[in-house]
Amino acid sequence: MKTRRIDREKIERADRESKLLLEAERHAREAKTARLREQRQLLEASIARTPPASSAAVKPPPRQRKPTRKVIEVD
Template structure:
């Protein structure tokens, strides 16, 4: 039976490329997280300084008209 030839250099190169890709994705994710965290902190700081807006006054619920009774005559 013939043994399969394994190209170790190709496997090592693929491993290196995969690690580089994962590292780049991790850096991009961390940068996005930091940017979103900074935005959230700025938003929280700005809302903490401003007084809360007054609650909207809801109009009272409308009164329903009484239903008419139907009287059937035979």
């Protein structure tokens, strides 16, 4: 039986390309994480700077009741 010919250059090339792709994905993930962290820190800083709202302003408005339905009896 004939042994299969292994193209080592093809395998090495595929390994290089996959490593480059994984590296690019890792850089993109790290950049996104840094951007989101910066946004979160800016938001937290802006919340810390604003004065606390009064308790009356925080309460939701009272809910209004729905009008009751009229019952019509049919004989």
